[in-house]
Amino acid sequence: MQHKLDELQFDNRFVQDLPADTSTGPHPRQVEHACYSAVKPATVSRPQLIAYAKEVAALFDLSEADCTTEYFTQIFAGNQLVVGMQPYAMCYGGHQFGHWAGQLGDGRAINLGEVRNKKGERWAMQLKGAGLTPYSRTADGLAVLRSSVREFLCSEAMYHLGVPTTRALSLITTGEQVVRDMFYSGNPQLEKGAVVCRVAPSFIRFGSFEIHAARQNVALLRELVDYTIRTDFPHLGEPGIDTYQAWFKEVCLKTAEMIVHWQRVGFVHGVMNTDNMSILGLTIDYGPYGWLDNYDPDWTPNTTDREQRRYRFGNQPQIAAWNLNQLANAIYPLIEQVKPLQDALTLYSKTFIQSYQNMLNEKLGLQVFEPETDKELQDDLLKILVLTETDMTIFYRKLANISTEIALSDAQLLAELQDAYYQPEQLTEANKTQILKWLRQYIGRVQQDKTDDVRRKEAMNATNPKYVLRNYLAQLAIDKAEQGDNSMVNELLDVLRHPYDEQPEYQAWAEKRPDWARTKAGCSMLSCSS
Numbered sequence: 001m002q003h004k005l006d007e008l009q010f011d012n013r014f015v016q017d018l019p020a021d022t023s024t025g026p027h028p029r030q031v032e033h034a035c036y037s038a039v040k041p042a043t044v045s046r047p048q049l050i051a052y053a054k055e056v057a058a059l060f061d062l063s064e065a066d067c068t069t070e071y072f073t074q075i076f077a078g079n080q081l082v083v084g085m086q087p088y089a090m091c092y093g094g095h096q097f098g099h100w101a102g103q104l105g106d107g108r109a110i111n112l113g114e115v116r117n118k119k120g121e122r123w124a125m126q127l128k129g130a131g132l133t134p135y136s137r138t139a140d141g142l143a144v145l146r147s148s149v150r151e152f153l154c155s156e157a158m159y160h161l162g163v164p165t166t167r168a169l170s171l172i173t174t175g176e177q178v179v180r181d182m183f184y185s186g187n188p189q190l191e192k193g194a195v196v197c198r199v200a201p202s203f204i205r206f207g208s209f210e211i212h213a214a215r216q217n218v219a220l221l222r223e224l225v226d227y228t229i230r231t232d233f234p235h236l237g238e239p240g241i242d243t244y245q246a247w248f249k250e251v252c253l254k255t256a257e258m259i260v261h262w263q264r265v266g267f268v269h270g271v272m273n274t275d276n277m278s279i280l281g282l283t284i285d286y287g288p289y290g291w292l293d294n295y296d297p298d299w300t301p302n303t304t305d306r307e308q309r310r311y312r313f314g315n316q317p318q319i320a321a322w323n324l325n326q327l328a329n330a331i332y333p334l335i336e337q338v339k340p341l342q343d344a345l346t347l348y349s350k351t352f353i354q355s356y357q358n359m360l361n362e363k364l365g366l367q368v369f370e371p372e373t374d375k376e377l378q379d380d381l382l383k384i385l386v387l388t389e390t391d392m393t394i395f396y397r398k399l400a401n402i403s404t405e406i407a408l409s410d411a412q413l414l415a416e417l418q419d420a421y422y423q424p425e426q427l428t429e430a431n432k433t434q435i436l437k438w439l440r441q442y443i444g445r446v447q448q449d450k451t452d453d454v455r456r457k458e459a460m461n462a463t464n465p466k467y468v469l470r471n472y473l474a475q476l477a478i479d480k481a482e483q484g485d486n487s488m489v490n491e492l493l494d495v496l497r498h499p500y501d502e503q504p505e506y507q508a509w510a511e512k513r514p515d516w517a518r519t520k521a522g523c524s525m526l527s528c529s530s
Contacts, residue, residue, distance in 0.1 A: 039110060046174070052170045060117055090203065094274040108142060153492055163261040166283065200280070204224075245335060381438060
């Protein structure tokens, strides 16, 4: 009996329309005059399905029953290919931590091809951790279970939060052992290998264009930009100078939208290099990411960034602008005009600021941003959130419960927020005074807005999640999975499908970060090692 996977209709325009590497095999090399290299996934010994996302399977017209077959596991572990798959690794470069790094490319990701589903949508499949490619350099092209669990869960968590993101179809262990030095401390260990199947309309990044510009290969740069516009931005019309300008403007707008969402839910990417920036404004490459527990704009989850804190939470909007500037530099040879590129970068900044202000107002349950009152209200809010360790996610959910229709005493107001503070006993009288002043200011603003408490709470709880993939929850799931118990991975996946719902049976997963997780490896900071 034919499996549904054998019925997939592959489009594979990327490999059909763009030039390939003339060399073959996975040996490391500089790949010139090409956008990709043909390469096959490594065969693994004992693949085992850990989890799959039924919503992503549905994008390929696959049922849940299709996903639990041995054939499915073999395909998405990389052991077999279905007819139509043409595996390849992309060539790209990038700025890493502000410095040009030259050729990077898919060092441990292998694209299987692009599928057209029954709705006519185009989805690319990519295996992460599937073995060597020409871009692996000195690495092995593999991934371990801990990083794969994090990538799988976060991809889906972000989607259900409403954040633009790549998706994850499956998480499969390989049966192989992989050597990793988790904190680059000279203590390598054997870890379980795993493969995630990632899904997106396209995996093209800013660095995909930068590499050809850096090599002054304008013809290939133009070919890739034209392909990208025709494939992923067809509404802009046929490629040409005006279309290139419109395209860059749209990339700026999409990026601004993505960053606003990151700031809304407290997500910190951790490694915003230009090779990790999607041309579609999708969150891509879940490496040393983290979620704010206590609100701290200076926090970064990446140990490599411990000193500079370049990619800290509060700096993400500025880094996105910097990265867009590098993309503008890369495509300049196609336009040869500074002003339209500069105008688009200015549009990014204006759009981000306006969208950010509107977003914060939505988090506060306010209908319209009023500059004369709301700018100060928002600025003062961010000041009170850092007076003491304040759980960002819990704070906004508790704020929604505060009555603006019944007069509350100071003690009652503070009691409503008590659960959001990690050490409420450390709140000084001066802190309390400042918090109460803001709360009174906020209540007055809500009353001016004439929104009743029921509608305000509904609106706030629709934009302020109750459940996010807290770092310690991901680590607990990883710890269990490494012992052969996959239950928490699947339970978390299920809870994170409904991040705005109360789900009282999972209330414990909405609590503050426990004290033991404050400095535990995987719960506080992570390295790029995976």
